[in-house]
Amino acid sequence: MKPARLASLVVLALVLAAVAAGAQEPYPTRPITVxxxxxxxxxxxxxxxPVAAAMEKVLKNPVGVVxxxxxxxxVGMQFVxxxxxxxxxxxxxxxxxxxIPEADKLFGRPPAFTVDQFAPIALISADPTVLVVPAxxxxxxxxxxxxxxxxxxxxxxxxSSGVYGTLHMAMxxxxxxxxxxxxxxxxxxxxPALTAILGGHVDALASGPAVVLPHIKSGKLRPLAGWGxxxxxxxxxxxxxxxxxxxxxEFYIWAGLFAPKGTPExxxxxxxxxxxxxxxDPDFKAGMDKLxxxxxxxxxxEFQQFFDADARRLADGVRKxxxxxxx
Amino acid sequence: xLETLQNxxxxxxxxxxxxxxxxxxxxxxxxxxxxxxxxxxxxxxISLLLPATFGLDATRAIVMLxxxxxxxxxxxxxxxxxxxxxxxxxxxxxxxxGYAMARKGRAGAALAxxxxxxxxxxxxxxxxxxxxxxxxxxxxxxxxxxxYFALLLxxxxxxxYMSGGSMLKALAMAxxxxxxxMIGIDQMTGYFRFAYGVVELGDGIGVVPVAVGLFGxxxxxxxxxxxxxxxxxxxxxxxxxxxxxxxxxxxxxIGRGTVLGFVIGIIPGSAHIISSFVSYALERKLxxxxxxxxxxxxxxxxxxxxxxxxxxxxxxxxMLALGVPSGPIPAVMLAAMMVHGVSPGPLxxxxxxxxxxxFIASMYVGNVVLLILNLPLVGLFVxxxxxxxxxxxxxxxxxxxxxxxxxxxxxxxVWIMLAMGALGYVLRKLGFETAPVVLGLILAPMIExxxxxxxxxxxxxxxxxxxxxxxxxxxxxxxxxxxxxLKSLVTRSLDWRARLALAEKGEGHP
Amino acid sequence: xxxxxxxxxxxxxxxxxxxxxxxRRLPIGSLRNPGPAFTPILLALLLxxxxxxxxxxxxxxxxxxxxxxxxxxxxxxxxxxxxxxxxALERLGYRATTTLCLAFLLGxxxxxxxxxxxxxxxxxxLGSFYLFDTLLRVPLPRGPLGL
Numbered sequence: 002m003k004p005a006r007l008a009s010l011v012v013l014a015l016v017l018a019a020v021a022a023g024a025q026e027p028y029p030t031r032p033i034t035v036x037x038x039x040x041x042x043x044x045x046x047x048x049x050x051p052v053a054a055a056m057e058k059v060l061k062n063p064v065g066v067v068x069x070x071x072x073x074x075x076v077g078m079q080f081v082x083x084x085x086x087x088x089x090x091x092x093x094x095x096x097x098x099x100x101i102p103e104a105d106k107l108f109g110r111p112p113a114f115t116v117d118q119f120a121p122i123a124l125i126s127a128d129p130t131v132l133v134v135p136a137x138x139x140x141x142x143x144x145x146x147x148x149x150x151x152x153x154x155x156x157x158x159x160x161s162s163g164v165y166g167t168l169h170m171a172m173x174x175x176x177x178x179x180x181x182x183x184x185x186x187x188x189x190x191x192x193p194a195l196t197a198i199l200g201g202h203v204d205a206l207a208s209g210p211a212v213v214l215p216h217i218k219s220g221k222l223r224p225l226a227g228w229g230x231x232x233x234x235x236x237x238x239x240x241x242x243x244x245x246x247x248x249x250x251e252f253y254i255w256a257g258l259f260a261p262k263g264t265p266e267x268x269x270x271x272x273x274x275x276x277x278x279x280x281x282d283p284d285f286k287a288g289m290d291k292l293x294x295x296x297x298x299x300x301x302x303e304f305q306q307f308f309d310a311d312a313r314r315l316a317d318g319v320r321k322x323x324x325x326x327x328x
Numbered sequence: 329x330l331e332t333l334q335n336x337x338x339x340x341x342x343x344x345x346x347x348x349x350x351x352x353x354x355x356x357x358x359x360x361x362x363x364x365x366x367x368x369x370x371x372x373x374i375s376l377l378l379p380a381t382f383g384l385d386a387t388r389a390i391v392m393l394x395x396x397x398x399x400x401x402x403x404x405x406x407x408x409x410x411x412x413x414x415x416x417x418x419x420x421x422x423x424x425x426g427y428a429m430a431r432k433g434r435a436g437a438a439l440a441x442x443x444x445x446x447x448x449x450x451x452x453x454x455x456x457x458x459x460x461x462x463x464x465x466x467x468x469x470x471x472x473x474x475x476y477f478a479l480l481l482x483x484x485x486x487x488x489y490m491s492g493g494s495m496l497k498a499l500a501m502a503x504x505x506x507x508x509x510m511i512g513i514d515q516m517t518g519y520f521r522f523a524y525g526v527v528e529l530g531d532g533i534g535v536v537p538v539a540v541g542l543f544g545x546x547x548x549x550x551x552x553x554x555x556x557x558x559x560x561x562x563x564x565x566x567x568x569x570x571x572x573x574x575x576x577x578x579x580x581x582i583g584r585g586t587v588l589g590f591v592i593g594i595i596p597g598s599a600h601i602i603s604s605f606v607s608y609a610l611e612r613k614l615x616x617x618x619x620x621x622x623x624x625x626x627x628x629x630x631x632x633x634x635x636x637x638x639x640x641x642x643x644x645x646x647m648l649a650l651g652v653p654s655g656p657i658p659a660v661m662l663a664a665m666m667v668h669g670v671s672p673g674p675l676x677x678x679x680x681x682x683x684x685x686x687f688i689a690s691m692y693v694g695n696v697v698l699l700i701l702n703l704p705l706v707g708l709f710v711x712x713x714x715x716x717x718x719x720x721x722x723x724x725x726x727x728x729x730x731x732x733x734x735x736x737x738x739x740x741x742v743w744i745m746l747a748m749g750a751l752g753y754v755l756r757k758l759g760f761e762t763a764p765v766v767l768g769l770i771l772a773p774m775i776e777x778x779x780x781x782x783x784x785x786x787x788x789x790x791x792x793x794x795x796x797x798x799x800x801x802x803x804x805x806x807x808x809x810x811x812x813x814l815k816s817l818v819t820r821s822l823d824w825r826a827r828l829a830l831a832e833k834g835e836g837h838p
Numbered sequence: 839x840x841x842x843x844x845x846x847x848x849x850x851x852x853x854x855x856x857x858x859x860x861x862r863r864l865p866i867g868s869l870r871n872p873g874p875a876f877t878p879i880l881l882a883l884l885l886x887x888x889x890x891x892x893x894x895x896x897x898x899x900x901x902x903x904x905x906x907x908x909x910x911x912x913x914x915x916x917x918x919x920x921x922x923x924x925x926a927l928e929r930l931g932y933r934a935t936t937t938l939c940l941a942f943l944l945g946x947x948x949x950x951x952x953x954x955x956x957x958x959x960x961x962x963x964l965g966s967f968y969l970f971d972t973l974l975r976v977p978l979p980r981g982p983l984g985l
Contacts, residue, residue: 066379200469719948722939
């Protein structure tokens with residue numbers, strides 16, 4: 002045997018030995034990818050990055066964020082749903098994860114993915130939406146608003162991040178809880194929807210509190226009520242719809258970490274521990290504070306319960322909206 | 329006024345401190361490197377590199393992002409001129425005359441004009457941004473769907489001046505582009521249109537893979553196999569700089585492009601992409617020799633490049649004055665600010681003046697750094713043309729695939745680029761121009777959405793388009809333009825189009 | 839006679855008809871409330887008109903037979919290389935795919951020497967990966983064994 006060939010055989014044997022040894026080492030042994038199904042700078046991305054950085058410290062392996070965007074998040078979610086369930090590909094999903102399969106069902110198309118293709122790891126943040134109107138509109142309270150909507154069905158307009166999008170669903174849940182009808186003007190994303198209400202082109206918007214807070218402070222927008230089960234910390238004087246007698250108007254923009262279904266239980270347990278340690282990390286807390294997003298950590302059965310209830314509400318909401326009529 | 333200047337001085341003192349300046353410099357270099365990748369313009373450049381700035385403090389991060397932004401924009405022009413590969417949708421127009429200039433040995437001049445045009449446009453629009461932002465921002469927000477619809481309709485009229493060939497062919501290509509723009513989820517009702525189960529088509533066909541395919545890839549497919557490969561261009565040093573005539577011919581277009589781009593840019597939404605198309609059409613309309621366009625007219629590089637640059641700066645007006653994510657690039661910048669604990673919004677200027685003013689100052693600085701960096705690099709870039717084509721084109725292909733993939737991390741985009749490359753190759757063989765396809769693709773989803781949003785706002789009453797003053801004015805202008813062109817059709821039998829056809833016949837071309 | 843404009847016009851008209859047919863499944867809505875099929879149908883009708891006009895008026899343009907297709911072999915080879923890249927990118931990873939593609943184009947299509955081909959292909963693939971992925975953190979796909 003030539004020395005060169007011998008050498009390469011030795012190298013091969015060493016590599017194989019290393020791979021075999023690696024297989025016995027506890028998870029994780031190589032870099033982990035967290036898929037954010039929305040572009041950099043969006044809520045999913047901005048939550049994923051501090052989480053990934055904090056998890057890296059715990060897992061002692063690189064945790065990278067990859068943006069797989071498209072079709073309102075369906076592309077990235079489908080990608081993770083069909084990935085190998087080995088704990089090396091994770092998903093940071095928002096509330097829309099429960100809406101997309103339901104909308105697919107509504108239109109009778111093969112779903113891009115289904116909710117039960119995922120194993121929930123942990124909830125990281127949950128922010129109730131807040132109803133805002135331009136400050137020059139007459140409604141001072143949510144009661145004024147709903148009563149006016151009752152008097153003029155289909156006349157009060159609202160902007161949303163897109164049809165069946167999160168901001169649309171929040172308004173639809175309210176409209177069903179209060180038995181009123183609004184006029185929907187969809188926009189291509191939460192940014193344009195906010196621009197539209199600031200320009201006075203629509204009358205109302207359901208939005209995450211952080212993005213409208215500066216405009217509330219500057220007096221351009223007026224908050225009327227929130228969709229949470231308790232008041233938003235930054236807006237203590239704004240009631241919730243629950244307090245006002247609309248218990249079905251409950252909606253959160255949340256962010257949670259998922260693995261593909263079939264990921265081994267020890268791996269999931271390790272990941273849960275890592276996220277728990279991550280949310281306690283001071284760097285992570287500081288990062289989320291800057292984004293003004295309250296951390297709402299839930300894991301295991303607790304998260305599953307929250308997730309199931311939320312998915313049920315949203316599926317119900319999508320069905321109630323039905324296909325958009327075009328007369 | 330005095331206060332503004334004082335604040336600006338403070339801003340400059342921050343932006344010019346060596347440790348901050350270093351980041352402006354690094355941002356420009358990195359932005360240019362990434363921008364050279366086909367398909368990666370300022371938006372994709374900032375998005376891709378945003379995470380890299382998370383570790384810095386707020387001022388440094390923002391300054392670096394401003395650098396990346398300018399660098400990516402200029403990197404895109406470079407590939408457009410040298411290789412006919414649009415770095416982003418907006419530089420499609422640069423490809424046409426810039427590349428034609430490069431083939432004539434004027435690549436250096438085209439690059440220098442693009443750099444200077446971008447510099448002038450960038451600087452002027454930052455000045456405008458600084459002094460006019462608050463009043464302009466309030467005006468910009470009055471652009472709702474009806475106004476947007478009227479504006480985009482005006483944009484469609486631009487088509488008439490975009491191609492040098494037959495108007496009918498240009499219209500057919502535009503219709504094809506508009507139809508391509510129909511693919512994807514209907515944003516008003518949620519129906520999937522023509523997606524055939526491909527989830528990635530949900531957001532529609534991206535402009536980036538289409539532009540890179542129709543221009544870059546088609547060019548390679550058509551040239552690589554020619555019996556005589558394109559000559560290696562050996563630029564001489566004294567030919568690197570524009571001639572006096574070229575400077576003279578670009579001055580007007582740069583000025584007009586700057587103003588036009590800024591005005592279009594401040595309107596919320598993605599209309600800023602069409603600024604370069606509008607500028608190209610305007611310059612062709614105003615030119616004494618419109619037949620030169622498409623064959624290396626320097627005005628066809630200067631105008632669109634300036635318009636593109638000032639449009640993207642104009643987009644910052646509503647963001648800085650009101651804290652509104654008024655377009656894709658401002659939205660990413662806002663996110664970057666939030667990560668660093670800056671709460672953007674109407675109170676940003678009052679609450680965090682040093683940050684606001686160092687951002688403004690760093691935009692000035694970024695512009696200057698880019699000019700200093702790129703004028704000497706023109707010589708280096710032009711030398712790329714010395715590489716023999718059989719080695720150059722495989723490398724370009726690799727970068728096309730890399731760039732198009734990187735924007736969304738999507739292989740489907742690579743396939744779209746391939747399909748569009750094949751389409752562009754065939755269209756080219758049959759004598760069709762492809763720029764109208766790109767413009768159609770950009771306009772279709774926006775124009776449809778704006779129309780249907782307007783109707784949703786008005787509960788189906790078309791009166792909304794004429795009762796709102798801005799929309800009505802824009803529509804009246806459009807009508808006037810159509811009538812004017814009809815008049816010339818009746819009174820003058822020979823316009824430049826006919827002259828061009830005659831001239832080509834005289835030269836013996838088909 | 840088959841001219842370039844006639845062929846192109848015919849193809850565009852055909853595409854328009856296909857779009858019209860495919861739009862049948864989507865609701866068209868009304869003038870006051872246009873549905874998802876409204877604009878596509880409008881545009882397809884426009885394209886149909888333009889395509890037919892091109893066919894009707896296209897008699898004077900160049901004959902299809904006169905269009906030279908001498909470079910078709912190269913075009914097909916380049917196209918195939920790109921298609922391979924699209925297929926392989928997420929399976930073999932960026933570095934392996936790029937090396938193979940460049941090797942094919944330089945070595946087989948352009949017949950450069952194998953040493954040059956190998957060196958250039960490897961250098962460009964690894965260099966661009968290092969620059970964009972490692973230094974600038976633009977995530978590029980990795981293949982098996984982390985390649």
